[in-house]
Amino acid sequence: MFQRFTALALALLAHGASLATPSCPQHYADGRSPEIRNEKLARATQELCYQSFGLMHSGLTRTPLWSAEHLTPTHIEAAQNLSRENSFHPDPQLPPSQRAELSDYARSGFDRGHMAPNGDMPDRTSQHQSFSLANMVPQDSDNNRHVWAGIEQAVRKLAKREGGLYVITGPAFLGRDLRKIGNVFVPSHLYKVVYSPRQNAAAAYFVANEADAHYQTISVAELEGKLGINLLPALSASQKESMLRLLRPKGKS
Template structure:
């Protein structure tokens, strides 16, 4: 059923067309953020250009100097960290990532007057302390995101993940952008993703699934197997699992679709 849904996307993919090559494995410097200490493996060599891993306290990012966005963020999301995060004041300290070369990183000027949000991949709401919160506001953890999508659809997905993590005790989460089709656009020097995804793995249930949605207001939210998402984006997101395991579906909460309430823009 999913093959028909995504056939057009896969055929038209400009940046992320899957290539039949061995995985390009990254030896992670922050393995604790990943299931079985194994970071995602890039299947499409186009994506491997100018990639750099950035490790933070409670999340990790693999950044692309081509798109000037993360290819993914990774979290070992624990209930105790979420409890610590409750009540922390959001400081909106967006900043360019000084560890990245200037020619590969996003700058605040790229997003200025773009009409798009600086959308977190590892959410600020998951951060258990002020240092981690500041880390989450690096532009290396951001993608250009439709304002209503960020404040409505994506916010509800993030909240659903937090509720799951509190119930399960622990989740492994991989979040990232997809750049599909031939008509990609930029804000400044930063590529705008056409889609966003969030992979959730429950160690207790030993099951995973993914939300996948277009980067636009009122977009449909798909829940798909991890194996299907990997085919679409050209990255093996949970490399320690077999294909059969990745075809099985974790029961993800249904996300209600409704318009975002007005909030000040931070773009």
């Protein structure tokens, strides 16, 4: 099942390091990926580039720190015509000592929660890549299938309206009493950052990783303060303080 763990929470207190230019800039606003300000969180990280999204993987948590997409109406339309084929798999690009395995999730009671959603993937290759465990976090099943699914649907609707969005999705590990399933850390919260190039504005959904959760909409600046990550380095401080009007997902708020 899962165990309680505190070392990661202690590791998240120090700040300092950033990361280099991404290998797949097409997935990021202005070609600039997030910058990790927390030097301990930056340890054992590896960038992974896929066809329709990119991510920064943590060998410490064995989850992504973020997954990033340039979500376009064309991708959404193609994804709607693609049947789902589950193909959960450990990522061979990662060393076994730092990656999640199917056995970590087995009988844990948690879903393997996509960060870059399968429902955004426009073709079979991208869909298969989205089922890499490098793109997953342990997610409460009620959360995954209700409030989080509603958030994903709302973002797709907004992407169609705006003509495209840059989306960054990831886990937050807040507090000093974190859980693990096998070797994988369970996030306390989940976030989804939404940036509209048309409006040159952004905001984020933020939700606890628990059943019957209610989401919040917060500024990018507030979220960055929680995470210790500069999520949108292309935006100014004032742009991060202002709020893009996000759509209300179906269900709880």
